[in-house]
Amino acid sequence: MAEPEGYTISLNIEPDRDLKEELMTFFSKHNVKIGAVINAMGLLGKARIHVLGTNRFLNLAGPIELLNASGVIRKENSGVRIDVNIIIGKGGKVYAGKLSSDCIATEPEGVTIFLLISAGQQLLDPKKLR
Numbered sequence: 001m002a003e004p005e006g007y008t009i010s011l012n013i014e015p016d017r018d019l020k021e022e023l024m025t026f027f028s029k030h031n032v033k034i035g036a037v038i039n040a041m042g043l044l045g046k047a048r049i050h051v052l053g054t055n056r057f058l059n060l061a062g063p064i065e066l067l068n069a070s071g072v073i074r075k076e077n078s079g080v081r082i083d084v085n086i087i088i089g090k091g092g093k094v095y096a097g098k099l100s101s102d103c104i105a106t107e108p109e110g111v112t113i114f115l116l117i118s119a120g121q122q123l124l125d126p127k128k129l130r
Contacts, residue, residue, distance in 0.1 A: 013111040024080045040069035042111030049097030065089045
């Protein structure tokens with residue numbers, strides 16, 4: 001039987017939690033070495049994104065719809081490195097940039113992030129994910 005190339009997990013971020021911090025905690029706590037964000041959806045109470053190709057950050061107050069996210073997360077000697085781009089929408093306008101700290105999930109459902117965990121790592125026990 002062939003080895004699986006990876007497996008998916010949905011990570012639910014509760015309201016009032018920071019997306020980037022929750023991803024870092026998840027990867028550290030479960031010793032995940034590399035994975036990819038393949039999508040995300042939900043509501044943000046506020047968002048701070050790095051405008052790509054600049055030194056600027058865009059700060060928005062909520063409610064903000066998280067429309068999409070994708071990128072790579074990997075564990076390095078210095079900690080967890082997150083290279084994830086997000087697309088958000090507010091008031092009929094769409095914004096895109098790199099996920100930064102201070103993107104906060106909000107009511108009613110928070111945010112769901114779909115992760116692809118690289119094969120070759122020990123499979124996570126779903127009972128221990130909380």
